[in-house]
Amino acid sequence: MTQPADAELAIETRELTKRFGSQTAVNSVDLAVPLGSVFGFLGPNGSGKTTSIRMMLGLIAPTSGSVRILGRESPADLAGILPRVGALVEGPAFAPFLTGSQNLARLDSADPLASTRTRSARVAAALDRVGLAHAAGKKVHAYSLGMKQRLGLANTFLMPRELLVLDEPTNGLDPQGTREVRNLVRSLADEGTTVFVSSHLLAEIEQMCTHAAVMSAGRLVAQGTLDELRSVGIARVELTTPDVGAACAVLATLGLLPEAYVADAAHLVTAPLTGDRRPAAHEMVAALVAAGVRVDSFVIQESSLEDRFVALTGEGFEIVQ
Amino acid sequence: MSAAPPRRLGLALLGTEICVLFQRKRTWAMLLALAAVPVLIAIAVRISSSPRPGRGPAFLDQVSQNGLFVAVTGLVVAIPLFLPLTVGVVAGDTIAGEASNGMLRYLLIAPAGRVRLLWVKYVAAAVFCVAATLTVVIAGLLIGLILFPVGDVTLLSGDTITVAEAIPRFLAIAAYVTVSLLGLSAIGLFFSTLTDVPVGAMAATIVLAVVSQILGALPQLDWLHPWLFSTYWLGFTDILRQPVSWESFGDNALLQGGYILVFGALAYGRFLTKDILS
Ligand SMILES: Nc1ncnc2c1ncn2[C@@H]1O[C@H](COP(=O)(O)OP(=O)(O)OP(=O)(O)O)[C@@H](O)[C@H]1O
Ligand SMILES: [Mg+2]
Numbered sequence: 001m002t003q004p005a006d007a008e009l010a011i012e013t014r015e016l017t018k019r020f021g022s023q024t025a026v027n028s029v030d031l032a033v034p035l036g037s038v039f040g041f042l043g044p045n046g047s048g049k050t051t052s053i054r055m056m057l058g059l060i061a062p063t064s065g066s067v068r069i070l071g072r073e074s075p076a077d078l079a080g081i082l083p084r085v086g087a088l089v090e091g092p093a094f095a096p097f098l099t100g101s102q103n104l105a106r107l108d109s110a111d112p113l114a115s116t117r118t119r120s121a122r123v124a125a126a127l128d129r130v131g132l133a134h135a136a137g138k139k140v141h142a143y144s145l146g147m148k149q150r151l152g153l154a155n156t157f158l159m160p161r162e163l164l165v166l167d168e169p170t171n172g173l174d175p176q177g178t179r180e181v182r183n184l185v186r187s188l189a190d191e192g193t194t195v196f197v198s199s200h201l202l203a204e205i206e207q208m209c210t211h212a213a214v215m216s217a218g219r220l221v222a223q224g225t226l227d228e229l230r231s232v233g234i235a236r237v238e239l240t241t242p243d244v245g246a247a248c249a250v251l252a253t254l255g256l257l258p259e260a261y262v263a264d265a266a267h268l269v270t271a272p273l274t275g276d277r278r279p280a281a282h283e284m285v286a287a288l289v290a291a292g293v294r295v296d297s298f299v300i301q302e303s304s305l306e307d308r309f310v311a312l313t314g315e316g317f318e319i320v321q
Numbered sequence: 322m323s324a325a326p327p328r329r330l331g332l333a334l335l336g337t338e339i340c341v342l343f344q345r346k347r348t349w350a351m352l353l354a355l356a357a358v359p360v361l362i363a364i365a366v367r368i369s370s371s372p373r374p375g376r377g378p379a380f381l382d383q384v385s386q387n388g389l390f391v392a393v394t395g396l397v398v399a400i401p402l403f404l405p406l407t408v409g410v411v412a413g414d415t416i417a418g419e420a421s422n423g424m425l426r427y428l429l430i431a432p433a434g435r436v437r438l439l440w441v442k443y444v445a446a447a448v449f450c451v452a453a454t455l456t457v458v459i460a461g462l463l464i465g466l467i468l469f470p471v472g473d474v475t476l477l478s479g480d481t482i483t484v485a486e487a488i489p490r491f492l493a494i495a496a497y498v499t500v501s502l503l504g505l506s507a508i509g510l511f512f513s514t515l516t517d518v519p520v521g522a523m524a525a526t527i528v529l530a531v532v533s534q535i536l537g538a539l540p541q542l543d544w545l546h547p548w549l550f551s552t553y554w555l556g557f558t559d560i561l562r563q564p565v566s567w568e569s570f571g572d573n574a575l576l577q578g579g580y581i582l583v584f585g586a587l588a589y590g591r592f593l594t595k596d597i598l599s
Contacts, residue, residue: 059426060596082432089430093423097345106341109333110431110438116333155427 009068010035010163010194011056016065018051025051027218028065033196033211038189040205040226041198043215044313049198050090052215053167057087070162083113086161088169092152096141100132100151103140108158126154131180145172153181164188166197170204182208202306212305216313230303235273237284240296242267250291254279273300331437338445342411348449351407352456358403359395359461363388367468379558388465389474389484392491393561395461396454396498400554404453405530408502411449412509413523415442416592420517420599435593443510443585450502451495458495480563490560497557497570504550504580505530511588517599550580 011033018026026048033039043049054060056067058075067074069081094103104123108114114122127136130150135143143151149172156164166185170178185195185208199205205212206226213223222229237256241247244260247269251258256271256279281300288295342348366384378397383390416439419425428438465471474487482490509526516522533551536542546552553576556569 054426054597057426057430059429060598061594078432079434082430085430087430089426091423093427095341095422095424098341102341102344106337107427107431109337110331110428110433112331112432112434112437114333 008035012068014066017063019063024218029220035194037211038195038209040209040212042212047215048218049215050167053089053165084162086156087165088152089167092148094140099137099139101136107155114159122158126157129157130154146174146177149173163194168199202309206305214312221312229308235303236270236301237273238270238301239298240268241293243293246291247293250287331441335441338441339448342445355453355456356460358399359391360464362394363391363464363468388469388471391465392458392461395457399457406527407453408450408505409509409526410523412446412506413513413526414519415510416513417516417519417522421519423599426597439592446506450499454495454498476561476563478562493560494557500574500577501554504577507581507584511584514588514592
């Protein structure tokens with residue numbers, strides 16, 4: 001198969017916009033998801049993640065803007081795109097009166113490129129991969145939430161895919177299931193599959209993604225590699241010592257702006273480490289020890305994705321309309 | 322990357338759709354209810370004194386002389402309400418049923434393809450029409466054989482044919498009734514693309530079938546009658562004449578074909594651009 005010229009991006013949207021009546025659910029979003037990345041799609045509830053995913057997969061038509069998936073235009077060339085994409089959109093959904101394996105076989109038969117001959121073997125392998133082999137013959141209405149979620153994941157593994165789009169894949173999973181999903185995503189990424197995963201669980205994104213984008217109220221407010229996203233935030237030095245005054249003086253001579261907190265037994269000194277005022281850790285420790293400061297603990301707190309996320313999307317708990 | 326042409330038509334999907342249809346308890350419950358129609362008629366005739374000619378549904382007075390007429394009487398009774406009811410349930414469920422449990426999005430991502438999914442769903446509904454009609458006919462023939470004498474069939478024209486000659490006519494009647502239900506199935510398919518609530522599409526389809534028959538019974542509206550999809554529903558009795566009059570079969574097929582085209586096109590136009598938000 002010939003690769004189109006600009007195929008380095010697995011997903012590329014240009015000014016993608018969707019309006020529902022007067023409400024703009026997705027507002028002029030320019031996403032660029034590199035091939036081979038594990039891309040985290042972050043955003044608070046109602047920020048437009050699922051709506052964007054639905055447009056990428058051709059389930060809903062954009063109000064304006066365009067989407068390219070694996071180098072092909074969506075929705076014009078959906079028939080060329082979808083067989084190469086596995087997706088979990090807004091939770092799993094299955095016919096409750098069919099068993100897990102019947103449901104998968106049914107979805108597989110809808111794929112024109114899936115071979116009838118290998119169907120039952122592929123269904124069994126996919127069920128095995130998500131740990132559902134023993135529940136394969138059970139009707140889906142008797143599945144728990146997490147079992148349905150696993151079945152939804154199994155559906156994306158029926159055929160080899162170049163791109164996986166997973167909308168909140170760990171929703172409803174137990175800790176083992178969550179860890180298993182992380183491992184699955186990693187192993188798929190190692191095989192070269194691009195994984196686009198939406199979530200609002202920051203720790204999870206931090207653990208498995210190479211890139212991320214942040215949505216807020218329908219707009220894309222940041223995207224890049226995880227390091228790029230984090231680096232915008234501010235790292236801090238934090239140390240505990242009984243000699244608070246001396247420690248502050250030493251840090252001040254190194255060009256920092258220390259603050260001291262004295263509460264009960266803990267004497268905490270902290271200072272922001274910004275670009276031009278960032279002495280190396282060993283310099284600071286050496287200076288502190290040389291000045292006779294008794295250091296009980298010393299940490300450099302790198303800025304977390306969470307700080308960045310909250311900075312970008314706001315502290316408020318209310319859904320932004 | 323080239324799939325064999327038949328697979329592009331979605332024959333694999335059609336196969337699983339038909340299996341899924343007959344894996345549902347609901348389908349079997351409806352077929353059982355349809356089978357009960359001729360059975361109840363036969364039992365009622367059997368335990369009562371023979372009805373006077375001219376009362377009750379057509380052919381009822383013939384049942385006690387010839388058990389084969391149970392099947393025909395069963396169809397006469399079932400076609401105004403019971404058959405449209407079951408067909409309305411199946412056709413109204415086609416797209417809306419998938420939308421309501423969220424499976425529609427996974428079928429489309431699979432990718433079933435919107436056009437392919439639509440025609441596969443329609444063909445599956447048509448297969449149900451065949452099954453529903455045959456259920457009434459076969460249940461009627463069986464119970465007729467058990468409860469009544471079976472012999473040469475006296476036709477509406479007064480001629481008599483043997484049982485062997487009668488069987489193809491019964492199959493032709495089953496075909497006629499199946500064709501009669503195809504237009505209604507297309508209407509149900511269209512309604513099903515309009516909503517994510519299957520019960521709504523089912524109810525609308527069934528109500529329309531009843532309304533069409535009521536309009537067909539009003540002489541003031543006779544200009545409208547040739548356009549009603551229920552106009553020829555009871556015309557299958559023409560097959561019980563000698564020689565067979567195929568005219569109403571042809572008119573019916575043409576009318577139903579027209580309904581399939583119009584409502585198929587409407588369903589296509591609606592479903593192809595529909596936002597799948599369920
Ligand atoms: N069918 C619809 N009609 C009207 N508005 C809608 C519809 N679907 C979504 N919206 C609106 O679009 C916005 C984005 O919704 P979306 O489902 O994309 O959010 P999300 O980021 O996936 O949220 P969550 O984290 O809760 O899954 C919301 O404000 C929502 O109210
Ligand atoms: Mg969502």
